Amino acid sequence: MDGVVTDVAVGVKRGSDELLSGSVLNSPNSNMSSMVVTANGNDNKKFKGEDKMDGAPSRVLHIRKLPGEVTETEVIALGLPFGKVTNILMLKGKNQAFLELATEEAAITMVNYYSAVTPHLRNQPIYIQYSNHKELKTDNTLNQYEEYHRAQAVLQAVTAVQATNAPISGTTVSESAVTPAQSPVLRIIIDNMYYPVTLDVLHQALDGQNIYNACCTLRIDFSKLVNLNVKYNNDKSRDYTRPDLPSGDGQPALDPAIAAAFAKETSLLGLPVAAVPGALSPLAIPNAAAAAAAAAAGRVGMPGVSAGGNTVLLVSNLNEEMVTPQSLFTLFGVYGDVQRVKILYNKKDSALIQMADGNQSQLAMSHLNGQKMYGKIIRVTLSKHQTVQLPREGLDDQGLTKDFGNSPLHRFKKPGSKNFQNIFPPSATLHLSNIPPSVAEEDLRTLFANTGGTVKAFKFFQRDHKMALLQMSTVEEAIQALIDLHNYNLGENHHLRVSFSKSTI
Numbered sequence: 001m002d003g004v005v006t007d008v009a010v011g012v013k014r015g016s017d018e019l020l021s022g023s024v025l026n027s028p029n030s031n032m033s034s035m036v037v038t039a040n041g042n043d044n045k046k047f048k049g050e051d052k053m054d055g056a057p058s059r060v061l062h063i064r065k066l067p068g069e070v071t072e073t074e075v076i077a078l079g080l081p082f083g084k085v086t087n088i089l090m091l092k093g094k095n096q097a098f099l100e101l102a103t104e105e106a107a108i109t110m111v112n113y114y115s116a117v118t119p120h121l122r123n124q125p126i127y128i129q130y131s132n133h134k135e136l137k138t139d140n141t142l143n144q145y146e147e148y149h150r151a152q153a154v155l156q157a158v159t160a161v162q163a164t165n166a167p168i169s170g171t172t173v174s175e176s177a178v179t180p181a182q183s184p185v186l187r188i189i190i191d192n193m194y195y196p197v198t199l200d201v202l203h204q205a206l207d208g209q210n211i212y213n214a215c216c217t218l219r220i221d222f223s224k225l226v227n228l229n230v231k232y233n234n235d236k237s238r239d240y241t242r243p244d245l246p247s248g249d250g251q252p253a254l255d256p257a258i259a260a261a262f263a264k265e266t267s268l269l270g271l272p273v274a275a276v277p278g279a280l281s282p283l284a285i286p287n288a289a290a291a292a293a294a295a296a297a298g299r300v301g302m303p304g305v306s307a308g309g310n311t312v313l314l315v316s317n318l319n320e321e322m323v324t325p326q327s328l329f330t331l332f333g334v335y336g337d338v339q340r341v342k343i344l345y346n347k348k349d350s351a352l353i354q355m356a357d358g359n360q361s362q363l364a365m366s367h368l369n370g371q372k373m374y375g376k377i378i379r380v381t382l383s384k385h386q387t388v389q390l391p392r393e394g395l396d397d398q399g400l401t402k403d404f405g406n407s408p409l410h411r412f413k414k415p416g417s418k419n420f421q422n423i424f425p426p427s428a429t430l431h432l433s434n435i436p437p438s439v440a441e442e443d444l445r446t447l448f449a450n451t452g453g454t455v456k457a458f459k460f461f462q463r464d465h466k467m468a469l470l471q472m473s474t475v476e477e478a479i480q481a482l483i484d485l486h487n488y489n490l491g492e493n494h495h496l497r498v499s500f501s502k503s504t505i
Helices: 042-046 072-082 104-116 142-162 199-203 256-263 288-298 325-332 358-368 441-449 475-485
Strands: 007-009 012-014 017-019 060-064 085-091 096-101 127-130 186-191 210-212 215-222 237-239 312-316 340-343 351-354 379-382 401-403 429-433 455-460 468-472 489-491 497-500
Touching (some): 060 104, 096 104, 104 127, 104 358, 325 358, 325 475
Antiparallel strands (some): 060 127, 312 351, 429 468, 429 497
16 A cells, blocks of 8 residues: 555445445435434333343334434434435434434334443443334424424534445435545445455455455445544544553453464465554455354444354244245345254244354344244344254154255355345345346246235346346345245246345335
C-alpha cells in the first residue's frame, strides 16, 4: 500500500448484511402525519428478566439498556442489515429507543437474528423485543415536533451517505449518486463473513480480495468520515500509532501467541507481514483449522463457535405431519452441508441435524430460528449431542433417520464454490439457476405457484437466461418453494437450483 494505516475500527457484514459504523439507509420520505413518537415507555413493562423476544410481532422494536452516550446512528445501524429503517425515537433519559422498520417481516428477521446473537453497542449488551405499538407517531407538542425533525435529520444524513456507497440489500443507488471524495478514512465491508476476521487482517486488506478461500470478500471505498477517534486498542478498534492506549473494560487485546501463529502463514498474494506486533498474514488462512483459530482470536461474527464446535442442531416445533428428513436437508442445506438428519421417534415435532462444521451450524441456527416451515414457527438451538447416531443395522426406524454424508447436493463441498459468496437470510425473493433454454417465464411461474403460494414478480437475468429472480408473496411461501423445487428436474438434464436472494424485483 502507498500509505500507512493508523486506525482501524471494525464492523461486520454477514452475507449481504452490513453492520458498520456509519452504515446508511434509504430515506423514509415520510411526513408528520405518518410518523409517530411514543415516549411514554409503556413497552418497558413487558420486560421480565432477560426475555426480550416475547410479544406479538410489530415493525416497531423496543430497545433497552443502551449505553448513555449512544447515538441515533448507532441504533439505526442495528436495523440496517434487515431492511429499510423508517423512524427512530431515542429515550435517552431511560436508556431506551424505539426503532421502526419498513415492514414487519424485516423486524421479525431482526428479532430472530438477535435472539441467537446478543447485540452489543459500545461493548455493552443491549436487549430487543417487539413494541406494543405498530408504528411511531408524533403529537403536536413542541418537544415531539423537534424530536421528529431530529430523527428525520439523522435518517436523511444516513441516506446521503448511502447514496455514495454500496446499496443495502433491497435498495438501489440513484444514477446521479456522486462518487465520494477521497478521505483518509476507508470504509470496509466484508461480504459473506463465513469465518471471523481480525483487525490485523484488515490492517493489510486489499479491495476485492478474499481473506479466506471463497469467502470474506473485502469491499473498500472512501468513507464520509474525515478521522477516526480510537480510545482503546483491542479486537474491536486499534490505533497503530498509539500502542500505549488501554484495552478497555471487558475487551482484552489480541492474544499475541495466536497472532504469532498466524504470522507464520504464507500470504496468497506474497505480501509481507507488516511490522506491527502480533500482525497476521493477510489472505492466507485457507483451512478450517486456521479459521477456528481466527474465531478464537477474533471473537467476532460467531461467538463461542469455531469450525470444530458443536455441529448438531436441535430443531423443534416442526409440523410432524409434513416434515421429512429430505425437507430438512434441503432447507438447512442452504447454510451448510447437512450430514445426517434424525426426526425423533417419540417426539416427531423435533429433529437433530448434523452439519459439516460448527460455523455451518451457527449460520443455519442464526438464519432459520424463528422462520415458518409448513405453517409452524420452528426453533433452532445447538444440541448437547456431538453426532447424530444412525439406527442399528436391521432396525426399521420408519425412515426417520437419513445419512446425507455422500449427497451430491451439498452446496459447499467444492473448494472455491460461488455458493460461499451467496449465503443470505430467508427472503421472499428466490434466485433460480441452471434453467434450460426451452423453459419460459410462464413455465416457472406456474411451477412455483403450484407449491401453494403466489408469484408476485419474475425476472430473467439480462445476460444469462440460465438464471432468474422470482418473488413469492411471503418468506414462508419462498421457503416452501425452495424445499419443493430445489433440484427439480426441468428436463434436458437440467436440475433447478434454488437459493434465497439478497435482491428484490
